[in-house]
Amino acid sequence: MGDKDFTATISVDQTPEEAFNAINNVRGWWSENIEGGTDKLGAEFVYRYQDVHFCKLKIANFIPAKKVVWHVLENRFNFTKDKNEWKGTDIVFEVSKKGNKTEIRFTHRGLVPEYECFDVCSNAWGSYINGSLRSLMTTGKGRPNHTE
Numbered sequence: 001m002g003d004k005d006f007t008a009t010i011s012v013d014q015t016p017e018e019a020f021n022a023i024n025n026v027r028g029w030w031s032e033n034i035e036g037g038t039d040k041l042g043a044e045f046v047y048r049y050q051d052v053h054f055c056k057l058k059i060a061n062f063i064p065a066k067k068v069v070w071h072v073l074e075n076r077f078n079f080t081k082d083k084n085e086w087k088g089t090d091i092v093f094e095v096s097k098k099g100n101k102t103e104i105r106f107t108h109r110g111l112v113p114e115y116e117c118f119d120v121c122s123n124a125w126g127s128y129i130n131g132s133l134r135s136l137m138t139t140g141k142g143r144p145n146h147t148e
């Protein structure tokens with residue numbers, strides 16, 4: 001992984017299995033408007049946010065309680081010159097036990113400061129990971145985008 005890729009790390013009291021299950025409950029923390037399967041190798045799903053962002057992802061790696069990787073197959077932004085900035089990037093969740101905590105390391109491989117969307121996208125990911133996903137793991141309720 002490059003040292004410029006966006007990363008965020010959280011620690012929770014839940015088990016690696018519980019954390020992994022929450023990550024794969026994408027409708028529970030990212031968006032209720034997800035179409036397709038989000039919890040098995042090879043599954044493809046679509047994320048949409050109004051007319052601002054469309055993204056088609058494929059689960060490229062799926063190791064229960066340890067790691068999941070989403071590969072971005074298609075992407076469209078309505079706020080960048082290069083509408084396809086995320087295309088070909090990987091969104092990686094690595095789960096590990098650290099003492100009596102479970103650590104989740106999120107990396108968007110390919111989301112780098114040179115991208116026009118970097119500030120907006122890294123702020124959004126930070127909020128989803130540190131806020132919504134952490135909340136889903138610790139309280140059972142995330143803060144996903146609502147269905148339009």
